Amino acid sequence: MTDWSRVKSIFQELIELPQAERGDALGAHCGDDAEVRRAVEALLEAHDRAGSFMQQPPTPQVDAVSPDIGVPDVPLTETQIDGYRLLDVIGEGGYGTVYKAQQETPVRREVALKVIKAGMDTHEVIRRFESERQTLALMSHPNVAGVLDAGTTAQGRPYFVMEFVDGRMLTAYCDEKRLSINGRLNLLIQVCDAIQHAHQKGVIHRDIKPGNVMVVDDGTGSPRVKVIDFGIAKAIEGQAAERGPATMQGMLIGTPEYMSPEQADPGRVDIDTRTDIYSLGVLLYELITGTLPFSSNTLRSKGLAEIQRIVREETPPRPSRRLTVMGQSQAVERDRQSGTEPHVQQRLNEIARKRGMDARELRRRVSGELDWIVMKCLEKERGRRYESASDIAAEIRRFMRNEPVQAGPPGAGYRVAKFVRRHRSPVLAALVTVVALVASFVLALVGLQRATAARRDADVQRDVARQKAEDAQSAARRAEAINAFLQDILASADPRVSAQKDLTVRAAVERALAQVDAGELKDEPLIEAAVRLTIARSLSGLADYDAAVAQADRARAIYEEALGPKAAEVGRAWHQRGSAEKLAGQAAAAEGDLRRALSIFESQDEPDALAIAGCRNDLALTMVDQGRLDDAEPLLREVYAFAMGPLGTRTELQPEAVNNLGSLLMARGAFAEAERFFREAVEVNEARHGGQHPNLATNLDNLAQSLQGQGKHDDALPVFERALKMRRALFGNEHPDVATTLHNVAVLHYVRGELPPCEAALRESLDIFRSIYGLAHADTLTVNDSLVSVLGTARKLDEAETLLLAAYRAAKDAADITVARKKALAARLAQLYNAKGDAAAGTQWQQEADRYITQPASQPTSEAPPE
Amino acid sequence: MSDSDTTAAGGSDASGPVTQLLDAAASGKAEAAAQLFPIVYDQLVLLARAQMQHEAVGHTLQATALVHEAYLRLIGSEQVSWASRAQFFHAAANAMRKILIDYARKRGRLKRGGDRQRVPFEVLEQKAESTPDELLSLDASLDQLEKIDERAASIVKLRFFAGLGVEDTAAALNISERTVKREWAFARAWMFQFLQAESE
Incomplete structure (x- = not known):
């Protein structure tokens, strides 16, 4: 038995010695105890060789x-x-x-x-x-x-x-290019889009300032904003916040000019998305006036406590007022001391000149609505700021279109949507504004109970609000939980989720639905409709298409009654219904609904171009599903042209548009042209996501197919393999996307005459599809067909027979399987039996197949034309 | 107080009882320490599950982050004594270890399909992910270490499974930082040579 305590103490002593002295010390300590000596030597060797062994927690990515x-x-x-x-x-930088x-x-x-x-x-x-x-x-x-x-x-x-962003800082760019107010506002809209996106994903920036907003101008006339440093402020500041006021200075030294009042509050830890709204307001202030709400000179000359007090308590002059004061202070100064450099006026002129106007024009342009927008962002009380970055963007767009904005002059009350105004519950207000987002869904759940209570009694409501403010810590934690939860919902809104993941999301959706069905929102029909529509989207993501359609219908009924059948919301409901049907494989029905949606979108006084493009995209895809490529192509080209358009928001569609157009071209046999689009898509997504992303995997799979279509088999195989590997890594092995790539690889093997790997891939693919979709599904049947072909080639006719019979039985009465497919299945069975030498069965199955010839006309519509 | 108040409704906010348990455990009540484990364990499993759901790419339990997040959730920002904090991390280290090992066992069973070659031990030196097999071997060697040196083993648990730094580990065990470093060096070398001997 080794004396480990002795070994240990010798070992511990020796490792603190230089290598050269260890040998002697070892001899001195161990004497002639060979066992201890061996053990110490082994440990010393291990110590020297262990490298980074156990230096990291047992967590692959950390x-x-x-x-x-x-x-x-x-x-x-x-x-x-x-x-x-x-x-x-x-x-x-400061950090x-x-x-x-x-x-x-x-x-x-x-x-x-x-x-x-x-x-x-x-x-x-x-x-x-x-x-x-x-x-x-x-x-x-x-x-x-x-x-x-x-x-x-x-x-x-x-x-x-x-x-890496090769660009200029936002403010510097605007000044260098002498951008007009509108030019600047357009860039700020892009900043809002970025922040909105981050908020939807549960990320708060916390340090929005010109230095973190870059503009990339590739000379095409559509400069692109890139917001950098997401997540970094939190990583760095979090600890400061956690350790309390003593180290708050480290955080404050960052950028007090852009800091929200709640960030400047040492006792405050519940920073939420509205801190970014404030900072966006400061950015907007600076873009239009060339000055900051609180000047750096003022702030930085003060002590920490004073900076905090100013940011928290003092109201900055509204932008036009600031411009006026700049003009006046100069005048006063000049009157008093003639001959002094009129630097303030000069600075004002310079600021105006950089905006392509003179000082008076600038003041006029800023005065009024821009003032209100800025000041609404800069509200001390965050509940009075815009609810979301997209609200700011929408407001700026209204301003640029000369429409009335929602912000009002301070003190005159705030024009909010009228059903919000009736009940000033902050929770409800938040709910209403954000229901449009999937994100809001969970917030809605959390808030429902409270909102109901609040409606009963304004005092109770105020208490709730106060209590909420006091309960900051737990609110922050809840917000975190919601964020986490929300990611599930967001992820599940995507049909590409693995089956296991769905359980908790489904439970959440069902709970939400139960609450809505129980009449929680019956006094708020428009909210109810929005929530139902969101639920429909989630259900559709969960592949519960019937339920999704039902929810979309209920939402639509509510909208129709409240807003009339031509309202854009009604169009949204039709769109959602159509999307669910498309996913369910009911292409014809989906097409009808999407056309209704599209015509509603197009007939709006102010058509929403993005909604229209999105709808056209889906419509085109239903046409592709029905094999009507000629109809789909012009639509997809339009969507592509739009997606490549100048506005930041539009490009959200870009990867999808590129990919869809490529797919269409491929379906038409234009493989070389398709390859070009897919390569573009791969490039876009690689640049955006690095090595791994669901969309990138899709692009790769498609690229491989387009290569295969051109006969470039050797090029295609590694691309397929990369796609397959990526999909397995992303989704696990049991996923339709994995099965799809497996099938595609199998087809390539087949073309190359490599039957064993082909068969193996098909079997795996079929297993996956069958367990996810069942047999009576177009994709499962396609793979089944392929496997039957391969088995036929390999003369494994009995197994082929089993597979085909099962497929036909499952497909025969399935409404979603096309007549052509059923007919083809029966015809294949006929072929198979003939190949097996069973002529009688062959004939019988041929008759079964022929039955379908007389039926196709009557199949889609049951309505017989009157004689 | 009504009866219903005493039930852990939904278990969403159990910070009160946890802090009490921690205090009790810290003052030497063994049963409190025992009660702590399942609470911390449940919380960690919950967090791990949530994290794995977001994590499309295989299994990437981030033990350190999970433990600290569990701490924040269960304790929040309340000031707890050092002794209580130490109790928490003891419980968390044990719980985390159990979770990781259970997971590795399960995954090892599921994944054994020839699709992943057993990684030679030396490769651990790369910052490659630890495979379930490696984790299981590590765990086995930790069991062995515990038999000969309990203190060194608990340092491994705190540092490796709960992700504590030297300072926190020292505070948790009420020993000096220097001792932590020396014990850690021993434990690491011992486990390394144990595993090497095993794999030969």
Whole structure:
């Protein structure tokens, strides 16, 4: 029995000695106890060889969180960061240094690498980042620069890796280009879009300022905004917030000019999306007036407490007032001391000139509605700010179209949608405004109970509000829980979810539905309709298409009664219904509904171009489903043209539009042209998501098919394999997308005459489809057909027979299976029996097949023309 | 107080009882410590499940993040004593270990399909993900270590499974930071050579 305590103490003593002295010490300590000596030697060897063994928690992705023990304390320069080659310093900020760097693996690309300066608790910063990494990964938006990675430098400083944005800072860009007010507002709308997207994904930026908003101008006349640094402020500031006011200074030193009152409140920890709304207001203020609500000089000359007080308590002058004061202060000054440099007036003129107007024009332009919009963003009480970034964007659009804005002059009351005004419950107000988002769905659930109570009694409601404010900590936690929950809902709104995942989401949806059905919202029909529509979307994502259609119908009925049959909302309900039907494989019915939706969208006084494009896209896809490629192509080309259009919002459709058009071209046999589109799509998605993403996998699968179509079989195979690997990694093995790629690979093997791998892939594919969709589904039947063919080629006729018979039985009475398909199945059975030498069965099945010839005309409609 | 108040309605906010249990455990009440484990365990499983649902790419339980998140959820920002905090992390380390190992067992069973080769032990030095097999071997070696040196084993649990830093580990065990480092070095070397001997 080894004396481990002795071994241990010798070992521990020896490892603190230099290598050279260990041998002697070992002899001295162990004497002639060979067993102890061997054990110590083995441990010493292990100690030297263990490298990073157990240096990381048992978590595959947290390589950044390696504990600090055992890391050699050798000074290294910062040019050495694992996997990245630092190229240039591109910025120095309050938090650290930003480098342009070259990433070597897994993809070679340029990135921006932000190394946080010393003094932060690396472990904590990285931990916070890790805890938000998955949320950040959900963001995918043309105006959002993704945060790709985080880690620790050899010197123990945290670093963040971001998409490299080759652009100019927002304010500098606007001034250099002398952008008009409208030009600037258009860029701010893109910023709002980015922030809105982040909020929908549960990410709060917390540090919106010109330095974090870049403009990329490729000279095409449509500059693109990129908001950077998502998630970083939280990772860095979180710890400060957690440790209380003492370290708040570190946070305040960041950017007090753009900080919201709640961020400036040392006792406050429940920062929510509305902090970003405030900062967007500061940005807007700066873009239009060239000055800040509270000037940097004022703020930075003050002590910490004073800065906090100013931000929290003082109301900044509204933008037009600021411009007026600038003009006057100069006048006063000039009167008093003639000969003094009239620098303020000069500055005002300069500001106006950079906006392509003179000072008076600028003041006039800003005065009134722009003032109101800005001041609504800058409300101290966050409940009075805009509810969402998209609200700001919508408001700015109204302003640019010369329509009345929703913000009003301060003090004159706020024009909110009238059913909100009737009940000023903050919860309800939030609910109403955000129901349009899937995100709101959960909020709605949380708020329902409270909203109902609040309606009963205004006092109770105020108490609830106060209590809510006081209960900040738990609210923050709840918000987190909601965020987490919300991701599920968002993920599930996508049909590409694995079957297992659905359980909890389904439960949530059902609970929501139960609450709505119980009449929780019966006094608020429009909210009820919006919630039902959201539920319909989720149900559709959960593949419960009948229920989705039913909910869409109920929403539509409510909208029709309240708003009339031509309202855009009614169109949305039709669209949702059509989408669900399309997914359910009922293409003809879907087409009808989508056409209704489209005609409603198009007949609006102010047609919503994005809604129209989205609807056209879906409509075209139902046509493709029905084999009407000629009808679909012009629609998809229109959608593509629109998606490539100048506005940031429009490009959301881009990856889908590129992919769909490519698919259509492929279906028409234009493989070379299709290849071009798919390569474009791969490029777009690789740039956006790096190595792995569901859309990227789809693009790759399609690209491989288009290569195969051109006979480039050797090129196609590795692309398929990459797609397959990616899909397995993303969805697990039991997923329709995995089954689809398996089938496609099988077809390629078949073409190449490689039957064994072909058969194996088909079997796996069939198993997956059968377990997910059942046999009576177009996709399952397609794979079944393929496998039957392969088995036929391999003369495994008995198994082929079994498969075909089962398929025919399942398909025969299924409403969603086309007549042509049923006929083809029967005909194949006839062929099979003939091949087996059973002529009688062959004839019998041929007759069965022939039965379908006389029926197709009467199949789609039961209405017989009168004689 | 009505009867219904005493039931953990939905279990959404159990921070009160947890803090009490922590205090009790910290003052040496063994049964309190025992009661703590299932609460922390449930919370961790819940968090892990939620995380895995968002995580399309295989299994990436982030033990450290989970433990700390569980701490925030169960304790919130309430000031708890160091001793109580230590109790929590003890419970969390044990719970996390159980979760990871259960998961590795399950996954090892499911994944054994020839689609993944057993990674040679040396490869662990890369920052590659730890495979279920490796985790199971690690766990087995930890059991062995516990037999010969309980303190070294508990340091492994706290540092490795609960993701505590040296400082926190020292506080949790009421020993000096230097001791933590020395014990950790021993535990690591011991487990490493144990596993190497196993794989030979």
